[in-house]
Amino acid sequence: EDQVTQSPEALRLQEGESSSLNCSYTVSGLRGLFWYRQDPGKGPEFLFTLYSAGEEKEKERLKATLTKKESFLHITAPKPEDSATYLCAVQAAYSGGGADGLTFGKGTHLIIQP
C-alpha cells in the first residue's frame, strides 16, 4: 500500500526564517511526486511535480527536492502570505494501487508570523 508521511504536522516561523518541510513516501514504483498548497476552505493548488531522484524545482521562495525515499520543500525567507497547508502526494507507476489517483499525506500546516 502506498504511504505518504509529512513532518512536521505544524510549523510556526517568523517572517524571513527559512525552513524545510519533509515528505517521506513508500510507493510501488514512483511515477511522480506532487507538492500542493491548500488554503482554508479551498482546493489544493499545484506547486511542483518531481519525477526522479535528484530532481529539483523552484518557484519564488519555494524549492522542492526529491530522493528515493523522501522529498523536501524548502522555504527561503518566507512571508506571511506563504502561510498555508502544504500537501505532498505520490502517484504510483503500477495499477491496482492508485496508479491513476494520487495518495496524499496529511500535510504540514505552516504559519508565518510577521
Place this chain on the structure above:
Amino acid sequence: EPEVTQTPSHQVTQMGQEVILRCVPISNHLYFYWYRQILGQKVEFLVSFYNNEISEKSEIFDDQFSVERPDGSNFTLKIRSTKLEDSAMYFCAGRISTNEKLFFGSGTQLSVL
C-alpha cells in the same frame, strides 16, 4: 487561468437522501477525478474517469456512489443514500494526461445531518 468549477459550494442534506455534486472541468482536460477530505484528515482518492467510463476507484467508492459526464461538459458525483460519515469536502479535479499536474476545484462542503 482556466478553473475547475464546482457547485454548490455548500450542501446540507438529511441522512438517507440522495445528493448530486456538480463540476465543470477545464475544457481541454480528458481525465477527471473526485477526491474527498474529511475535516482534519487527508485528501482521499475516490474515483477516476476517462473516455466516459470509470478507470479506477478506491475502496471508499462503493455502490452508493456513481459518476457520470452526461453532456460532455458537466461531471457529477452522486451519492444515492447519504450517511453521516459522508460529511466531507468533495473536490473535483482534472488533467490533460495522467502524467500532468492535477487541477482541483474549490470543493463542495457536504454536511449530512
